[in-house]
Amino acid sequence: MEWLIALVTITGILIVFLMLGVPVFASFWITIAIGFFLFMGGLSAFPALITSLRSSIAIFTLTPVPFFILMGETLFLSGLAGGIINALEIWLQRFPGRLSAVAVAAGTVCAALSGSSLGDCAMLASVLTPDMRKRGYNPLMITGPIMAGAMLAVIIPPSVLIVIIGSLGEISVGKFLIAGIVPGLVMATLFIGYIAVVASRHPELVPPVDMAPMSLAMKFKESAVSLFPALIIIFLVLGTIFLGVCTPTEASAIGAFGTLALATAYRKMNWRILRNCVFTAVKVASLALIIATGSMAFSQLLGFTGSASALMQLATGLPVPPIFIIVATLILLLFMGCFIDQISMIMIGVPIFIPIAVALGFDPLWYGILFLLAIAMGYITPPFGMLFFVIKGVIPPDISMATVMRSGIPYLILGIVTIILIILFPPLATWLPGLMIK
Amino acid sequence: MKPLQKVISVLNTIFNGSLLFTNGLSAFLLFFMVFVMVAHVIGRYFFTAPIPWAIEFSEYFLAIIVFMAAPMVLKEEGHVVIDVFTSRLKSRHKAVVTTFNYCIMSLMFLLITGWGIQVAYKHFLSGQTVWKTYQTPLWILGIFVPLACLLLLIQSVIYARRYWKIARQASSEDK
Numbered sequence A: 001m002e003w004l005i006a007l008v009t010i011t012g013i014l015i016v017f018l019m020l021g022v023p024v025f026a027s028f029w030i031t032i033a034i035g036f037f038l039f040m041g042g043l044s045a046f047p048a049l050i051t052s053l054r055s056s057i058a059i060f061t062l063t064p065v066p067f068f069i070l071m072g073e074t075l076f077l078s079g080l081a082g083g084i085i086n087a088l089e090i091w092l093q094r095f096p097g098r099l100s101a102v103a104v105a106a107g108t109v110c111a112a113l114s115g116s117s118l119g120d121c122a123m124l125a126s127v128l129t130p131d132m133r134k135r136g137y138n139p140l141m142i143t144g145p146i147m148a149g150a151m152l153a154v155i156i157p158p159s160v161l162i163v164i165i166g167s168l169g170e171i172s173v174g175k176f177l178i179a180g181i182v183p184g185l186v187m188a189t190l191f192i193g194y195i196a197v198v199a200s201r202h203p204e205l206v207p208p209v210d211m212a213p214m215s216l217a218m219k220f221k222e223s224a225v226s227l228f229p230a231l232i233i234i235f236l237v238l239g240t241i242f243l244g245v246c247t248p249t250e251a252s253a254i255g256a257f258g259t260l261a262l263a264t265a266y267r268k269m270n271w272r273i274l275r276n277c278v279f280t281a282v283k284v285a286s287l288a289l290i291i292a293t294g295s296m297a298f299s300q301l302l303g304f305t306g307s308a309s310a311l312m313q314l315a316t317g318l319p320v321p322p323i324f325i326i327v328a329t330l331i332l333l334l335f336m337g338c339f340i341d342q343i344s345m346i347m348i349g350v351p352i353f354i355p356i357a358v359a360l361g362f363d364p365l366w367y368g369i370l371f372l373l374a375i376a377m378g379y380i381t382p383p384f385g386m387l388f389f390v391i392k393g394v395i396p397p398d399i400s401m402a403t404v405m406r407s408g409i410p411y412l413i414l415g416i417v418t419i420i421l422i423i424l425f426p427p428l429a430t431w432l433p434g435l436m437i438k
Numbered sequence B: 001m002k003p004l005q006k007v008i009s010v011l012n013t014i015f016n017g018s019l020l021f022t023n024g025l026s027a028f029l030l031f032f033m034v035f036v037m038v039a040h041v042i043g044r045y046f047f048t049a050p051i052p053w054a055i056e057f058s059e060y061f062l063a064i065i066v067f068m069a070a071p072m073v074l075k076e077e078g079h080v081v082i083d084v085f086t087s088r089l090k091s092r093h094k095a096v097v098t099t100f101n102y103c104i105m106s107l108m109f110l111l112i113t114g115w116g117i118q119v120a121y122k123h124f125l126s127g128q129t130v131w132k133t134y135q136t137p138l139w140i141l142g143i144f145v146p147l148a149c150l151l152l153l154i155q156s157v158i159y160a161r162r163y164w165k166i167a168r169q170a171s172s173e174d175k
Helices: A002-019 A024-039 A042-055 A064-078 A080-091 A098-111 A117-134 A139-155 A160-168 A173-179 A181-201 A216-242 A248-265 A271-292 A295-304 A307-317 A322-336 A342-359 A364-380 A386-392 A401-424 A427-434 B003-046 B054-075 B091-126 B138-142 B144-174
Strands: none
Touching: A002 A024, A002 A295, A002 A307, A002 A342, A024 A042, A024 A271, A024 A295, A024 A342, A024 B091, A042 A295, A042 B091, A042 B138, A042 B144, A064 A080, A064 A117, A064 A160, A064 A216, A064 A248, A064 A271, A064 B003, A064 B054, A080 A098, A080 A117, A080 A216, A080 A248, A098 A117, A098 A139, A098 A181, A117 A139, A117 A386, A139 A181, A139 A364, A139 A386, A139 A401, A160 A173, A160 A271, A160 A342, A160 A364, A173 A181, A173 A216, A173 A248, A173 A364, A173 A427, A181 A364, A181 A401, A181 A427, A216 A248, A248 A271, A248 B003, A271 A342, A271 B003, A271 B054, A295 A307, A295 A342, A307 A342, A322 A342, A322 A364, A322 A401, A342 A364, A364 A386, A364 A401, A364 A427, A386 A401, A401 A427, B003 B054, B003 B144, B054 B144, B091 B138, B091 B144, B138 B144
């Protein structure tokens, strides 16, 4: 049981430093350094640690991360994303709970353009909240749909977290990105369906439909200019990956370039915005990927102490159906989501859970999507879901934190419903990647 | 201005300049990578002439971007932190815990800087290269880790001192 002592020591040290408020990347570095010292031969193991810090991120499959972030920043800071929301409003004008549905629909489109839930949430909240308040939407129908729409950015490609999980878990990043499309759309459909039901059954929560009907031709005319850049960017990224024309890295670079070019063509780009876009992208990429620098050393530590293989043997030897173990890992991830951030969950979960799923005979792509959905729920899991804090910083102060948290619960339940659907119907995750042109 | 203050002010200017430079280098490399990858794809499909070093160097650039931007992110206190418990502490206690955190971080950055320089120097002496097409010397890639950690170390020491002052101030106000 030496592995158990090692595992408890490693996780114990990590939890102590994380809870003390040491930055997540430093907590991992400290834990790994102590772990290397205790279990891997003292100071003589340190050169391997230094090398692994660099090697962990000098990986081609991780290079889309800064490009996807640059794409998202360009969309938000240039104002291109705002036009997309206006265009979607035209198409959903007769829908019950129109602006709530627009929040989810805009979240879905923005998710296909950027990989940042936090950025999407701040943008959607700042654009939609004033209008929703003016029209008399109940706060529950304002914050809930906005957070739910923003959460989709984690699932619908281009998603930064998909790239990181795929890269660390040795799942094909291209297939994994495409695999996120159907579950993301299923989730968005459930969200919009829920909004329609609530708006119909509780009309006091949303104002009545107040826009005059518009002809189809008029709708196309009004929305074409604003939706055109979105369609181009979606094709540049997802289309080129799906058709096998580009690798995810190449597609993400083309997407970033295309977004910069479109923002310039729409006269929404200047030197100040360009500078902000690039520097913000560098900052966000650095704070996300610096955590991943410890991934290789952390896996080495788990491997060297025998923890990874012992956990795998334990899981595969349990006298329960394998699907129970998968469900248990997902419940554990949902619980972790209440307290820690997504990249930490990836760092801890990927080296342990994905090998277990593979050893149990499950498709890593299918499990990867379940893993992704479980950690995405962490964005709206009380009490520390990150989107609560982002949206609270943007909405009027009279909407309390309790209301914000309460508004997220139905969407959290619908997210869990999506997880159950994918467990029951695996092709929801695996069908589309199977159609990809190699 | 006293001579010591003058020296500190000059060191401060040099340090801040270094942070701006490393952050600027990261931004430049990101922008450069976008154009290189686009040119690589266009070259491959339209001129049957891809850029042969694009893929290999994009991996190295990614590592450089991440490490070189990290000190500036620390200066802005922008790194991801789990403040589940620390957010509930009184300001004085929080300042004490933060001081402790930065001291521990300083120690760790010091270790990594020292070992990192040693590893890079060994690679330099042995002339080891990366086992890829361009055989880039390992020390060039390896030196960015201790370089970033040196800047992270200085920033951590600055913050440890600052938060210690805050803790002491809060303590004297309580009295």
